[in-house]
Each structure stands twice: as structure tokens, then as C-alpha cells.
Amino acid sequence: MTVDGFRSTIDDVLPRWVIPPLKVLLALFFVGLVVLQAMSLPGSLAHMVEEDPSTAPIRWPLFAVLLTGLVCVQVVVVCTWRLLDLVRDDRIFDDRAFPWVDGIIAAVCLAWLLLVGLLVWAGATADDPGVPVVLTGMVLASGVLGLLMVVMRALLRQATALRTEMAQVI
Amino acid sequence: MPIVVRLDVELAKRKMGVGEFADLVGLTPANVAVLKNGRAKAVRFSTLESICRVLGCQPGDILEYVED
Numbered sequence: 001m002t003v004d005g006f007r008s009t010i011d012d013v014l015p016r017w018v019i020p021p022l023k024v025l026l027a028l029f030f031v032g033l034v035v036l037q038a039m040s041l042p043g044s045l046a047h048m049v050e051e052d053p054s055t056a057p058i059r060w061p062l063f064a065v066l067l068t069g070l071v072c073v074q075v076v077v078v079c080t081w082r083l084l085d086l087v088r089d090d091r092i093f094d095d096r097a098f099p100w101v102d103g104i105i106a107a108v109c110l111a112w113l114l115l116v117g118l119l120v121w122a123g124a125t126a127d128d129p130g131v132p133v134v135l136t137g138m139v140l141a142s143g144v145l146g147l148l149m150v151v152m153r154a155l156l157r158q159a160t161a162l163r164t165e166m167a168q169v170i
Numbered sequence: 171m172p173i174v175v176r177l178d179v180e181l182a183k184r185k186m187g188v189g190e191f192a193d194l195v196g197l198t199p200a201n202v203a204v205l206k207n208g209r210a211k212a213v214r215f216s217t218l219e220s221i222c223r224v225l226g227c228q229p230g231d232i233l234e235y236v237e238d
Binding site: 168169170 | 210217
């Protein structure tokens with residue numbers, strides 16, 4: 001072994017087969033979200049108005065909120081995809097990784113705000129507790145996810161500093 | 171930095187080229203250059219060990235403390 005060869009690379013610790021199936025799942029998830037945005041969402045809102053014409057005024061505001069929420073999830077998927085590329089190429093411990101992590105945090109924050117807004121609105125207007133309960137769960141889950149991402153970002157920052165420091169050791 | 175690497179002196183004594191030295195120690199020529207230019211921030215004991223083995227010298231022959 002050469003003296004220079006001590007730096008442990010991603011190939012030493014992560015099985016090679018993990019990333020490709022993960023990216024396939026992310027791609028399928030992304031396609032599912034597009035189908036949801038393009039077909040299910042407009043369809044179910046049109047159905048809602050057909051069933052109860054009094055909901056017509058909220059049709060487009062609700063569409064905009066739900067569409068934005070789904071875009072947030074897509075942003076998270078894209079950022080995760082890019083970060084996986086960086087992991088695969090052993091470039092994750094680099095300043096260039098941070099915009100993608102920030103993208104995830106921003107998207108989760110926006111989604112959380114949208115969910116809180118929906119919860120407040122649904123709590124005030126819904127006559128059965130089903131929707132508010134589901135929304136409460138989603139608010140809690142996205143809050144946990146967002147704060148966890150902040151912790152992960154701090155860990156990435158620490159690891160990047162350590163890697164930079166170690167790279168200077170001869 | 172007040173710690174000076176006297177690698178060039180030891181290499182000159184033995185009439186050893188940088189490329190040959192890098193090969194024998196197992197360093198990249200770039201890292202040997204960093205050592206020689208005094209830009210090194212940290213050296214592994216294993217690196218120091220290889221350098222001493224290749225040059226047949228003691229760490230004190232290579233590293234020297236000088237006041238700023």
C-alpha cells in the first residue's frame with residue numbers, strides 16, 4: 001500500500017449496487033408525481049366541483065397550493081438525485097454539495113408552510129375530522145423531515161471540514 | 171511555519187532525484203514538492219517512517235525547528 005493510499009473512498013464503505021436501484025425508485029416516484037400533477041389532481045378537483053358546485057371558488061386556489069406542494073416533493077427528488085451522483089463520484093464532501101442540500105431544506109420548508117395553511121383552512125371549514133387529522137400527520141412528518149435535514153446539513157458541513165483537513169495530510 | 175523540512179539537503183547528500191525518492195517512499199511527486207517547498211501542514215508517522223527508511227536517516231535529520 002502506498003503512503004498516499006489511506007484516504008478511504010466511498011467504494012470502500014458503500015456497496016456499489018445500492019445507488020442505481022435507488023435512482024430507479026426516485027425516477028419512478030418523479031414520474032408518479034408528474035402523473036398526479038397532470039391528470040389526477042385536475043381530474044379530482046373537477047370532480048369535486050361537479051359533486052358540490054359551491055366548491056367552485058376554491059377549485060383553482062386549491063389546485064395552485066396542491067400543485068406547488070407536489071413541485072416541492074419533485075425538488076426534493078431532483079436534489080436527492082444530484083446528491084447521489086456526488087456520493088457515487090466521491091465528491092459529496094465539497095462546497096458544491098451544499099446548494100442541493102439547501103434546495104431540499106427550502107422545498108421541505110415551503111411544503112411545511114403550505115401544509116400548515118391547508119390544515120388551518122381545513123380545520124376551519126371541514127365538517128369531518130378525517131382531512132385535518134391526515135394533514136396534522138403530514139405537518140408533523142414534514143416538520144421532522146425538515147429539521148432532520150438541517151441536522152444532516154450540519155453533519156455534512158463537519159465531514160466536509162474533516163475531509164478537507166485530511167486531504168492536506170501527506 | 172517554524173518547522174522546516176530539510177528534505178532537499180538529505181536528497182542532495184544522497185544524489186537522489188525527486189522522482190526516484192517519490193517512488194521509493196510511495197508518495198506522489200506533487201506531495202514531495204509540497205514537503206520540499208515547506209507548504210506541508212501535516213505528515214503521517216507512516217510517511218515519516220518511509221522517508222527515514224529510504225534515506226537511512228532519523229526524523230531529526232529531516233525536520234528542524236527554527237524560531238520565526
